[in-house]
Amino acid sequence: MSSDQNASLRRDLARLVGSESVLQPSDYGPYTHDATIQRGLLGTPDAVVCPPDAAALARLVAWCYTHDLPIVPRGGGSGLSGGAVPVGGGVVCGLERLNRVLDVDPGLWRLSVQAGVATAHVHRLARENGLLFGPDPGAAEQSQIGGNLATNAAGPHGFKYGPTGDWVTGVDVVLAPGELASFGGRLHKDVAGYDMPGLLAGSEGTLGIITAVRLRLRPAPQRTLAAAIFLADLAAGQRVLLELLGGGLRPAVLDFLDAAALAVCAGTFPGEVPPGSGFVLLVELDGSDAEVTQQAAELLSLLAGGEVLGIQYPRGAELWRWRASLNGAIAARHGGKVSEDICVPVEHLAEAIEAIHTLGSEYSLPTCAFGHAGDGIVHATFMVDVAREEDLARALAAGEAMLEVALGLGGSITGEHGVGWVKRHHLAAQLGPAASEAHRAIKRALDPKGLMNPGKNYPLMNP
Numbered sequence: 001m002s003s004d005q006n007a008s009l010r011r012d013l014a015r016l017v018g019s020e021s022v023l024q025p026s027d028y029g030p031y032t033h034d035a036t037i038q039r040g041l042l043g044t045p046d047a048v049v050c051p052p053d054a055a056a057l058a059r060l061v062a063w064c065y066t067h068d069l070p071i072v073p074r075g076g077g078s079g080l081s082g083g084a085v086p087v088g089g090g091v092v093c094g095l096e097r098l099n100r101v102l103d104v105d106p107g108l109w110r111l112s113v114q115a116g117v118a119t120a121h122v123h124r125l126a127r128e129n130g131l132l133f134g135p136d137p138g139a140a141e142q143s144q145i146g147g148n149l150a151t152n153a154a155g156p157h158g159f160k161y162g163p164t165g166d167w168v169t170g171v172d173v174v175l176a177p178g179e180l181a182s183f184g185g186r187l188h189k190d191v192a193g194y195d196m197p198g199l200l201a202g203s204e205g206t207l208g209i210i211t212a213v214r215l216r217l218r219p220a221p222q223r224t225l226a227a228a229i230f231l232a233d234l235a236a237g238q239r240v241l242l243e244l245l246g247g248g249l250r251p252a253v254l255d256f257l258d259a260a261a262l263a264v265c266a267g268t269f270p271g272e273v274p275p276g277s278g279f280v281l282l283v284e285l286d287g288s289d290a291e292v293t294q295q296a297a298e299l300l301s302l303l304a305g306g307e308v309l310g311i312q313y314p315r316g317a318e319l320w321r322w323r324a325s326l327n328g329a330i331a332a333r334h335g336g337k338v339s340e341d342i343c344v345p346v347e348h349l350a351e352a353i354e355a356i357h358t359l360g361s362e363y364s365l366p367t368c369a370f371g372h373a374g375d376g377i378v379h380a381t382f383m384v385d386v387a388r389e390e391d392l393a394r395a396l397a398a399g400e401a402m403l404e405v406a407l408g409l410g411g412s413i414t415g416e417h418g419v420g421w422v423k424r425h426h427l428a429a430q431l432g433p434a435a436s437e438a439h440r441a442i443k444r445a446l447d448p449k450g451l452m453n454p455g456k457n458y459p460l461m462n463p
């Protein structure tokens with residue numbers, strides 16, 4: 001689009017939703033990228049609009065649909081798959097002004113918020129009312145609850161508490177060609193019709209724009225106990241992981257770091273790392289006082305086989321602050337990194353981690369792995385020296401090869417961050433022909449013109 005066409009578009013959009021909702025090109029900066037900026041992914045919006053409410057958003061979608069303009073929904077822009085990046089232009093719809101808390105019913109364990117409310121605020125609201133909202137993705141001050149549902153985000157506590165979709169009983173959405181619709185509601189159980197909130201979970205803005213969510217919370221656990229279990233190597237880590245799972249332990253968190261990740265971050269660990277440690281499992285037990293005491297005893301008895309080098313019990317807040325610092329510390333090691341969020345069956349965790357290091361040798365890149373062991377989610381990480389341009393290209397190629405390894409192990413190309421733009425060419429290989437066609441049919445039914453976040457998730461969905 002020429003700059004004259006852009007200016008004319010902005011005038012049309014201002015008439016539609018108010019001039020205060022339409023950004024000037026000088027303010028587009030943050031809307032040209034998400035957290036994949038570290039991979040160099042940038043887009044060019046034709047316009048950026050932040051509607052004040054769902055009705056204005058519906059008018060905007062209707063107008064774009066009539067004028068064949070792509071629509072790119074954007075939450076907090078913390079995505080790691082390029083889903084909110086306007087790679088092919090289009091109108092970016094910022095959801096940040098839809099930031100009202102609609103209702104809080106602590107006694108009934110319910111909370112309704114508009115889509116633009118920050119994830120961290122949802123956590124605060126739940127906590128202040130003695131309740132728990134389980135999904136805990138890492139960029140919680142930046143990400144929005146609508147973006148969390150659109151990516152079906154989880155985090156360390158996803159092992160026990162599942163992804164965002166598991167906590168949603170109802171959703172308001174703007175569907176093409178500009179219709180406001182509500183699915184589900186406040187009922188904790190409702191099996192009437194298709195599971196539309198479930199379909200929107202992980203849809204990455206390709207089926208509609210979420211404007212509000214109704215959440216089912218649960219009482220906050222009375223007590224938590226964090227533990228770091230140190231092991232000599234990957235093989236011991238795999239064995240102990242399977243013993244804990246097979247033994248019936250159900251911790252809230254069951255994360256891991258391999259030797260290379262531990263080497264980067266051991267200096268800041270809130271406690272003592274036993275000499276010779278080559279793998280660590282991070283565990284959080286939660287529940288009533290009595291339940292935590294009982295689980296802690298079970299944990300010790302399951303670990304009694306003699307493989308463990310040491311167990312530390314740091315304060316939970318300190319351990320999880322350290323865990324949250326890993327991403328930054330690993331990226332800082334050489335200046336940058338490419339991390340893929342593959343997921344494999346837990347029994348193949350060690351094979352996946354070995355494959356990362358093999359690929360690292362092939363592509364001459366330092367590597368490490370960390371993630372959510374209980375779910376089989378591995379942040380397959382290739383570290384890059386930002387001063388060497390060729391490093392990034394090699395890391396991206398190694399990351400792509402890692403997706404194939406994940407599929408070969410019966411896993412998934414993404415356990416957390418979604419397909420978005422960066423993994424769009426790999427989804428068909430995971431789904432196979434029949435499931436791909438079912439995806440295409442759903443896309444055609446809900447977005448016949450293919451204007452909702454085109455090219456994301458599954459490019460062949462666009463007619």
Ligand SMILES: Cc1cc2nc3c(=O)[nH]c(=O)nc-3n(C[C@H](O)[C@H](O)[C@H](O)COP(=O)(O)OP(=O)(O)OC[C@H]3O[C@@H](n4cnc5c(N)ncnc54)[C@H](O)[C@@H]3O)c2cc1C
Pocket residue numbers: 034035072073074075076077078079080082083084095115136137138139142143144145146147148149150151152153154155156204205206208209210211327416417420453456
């Ligand atoms: C440091 C860091 C740590 C992270 N840790 C985790 C983690 O532990 N677990 C995890 O799962 N993810 C994690 N992420 C990724 C990211 O935070 C999540 O994917 C998050 O859910 C994205 O939310 P957002 O509001 O920022 O969405 P955006 O990045 O703005 O958008 C993501 C996708 O959702 C769509 N979208 C956004 N809002 C809406 C809406 N209202 N309606 C329809 N579609 C919409 C966009 O079009 C895009 O496709 C992390 C990211 C960072 C930077």
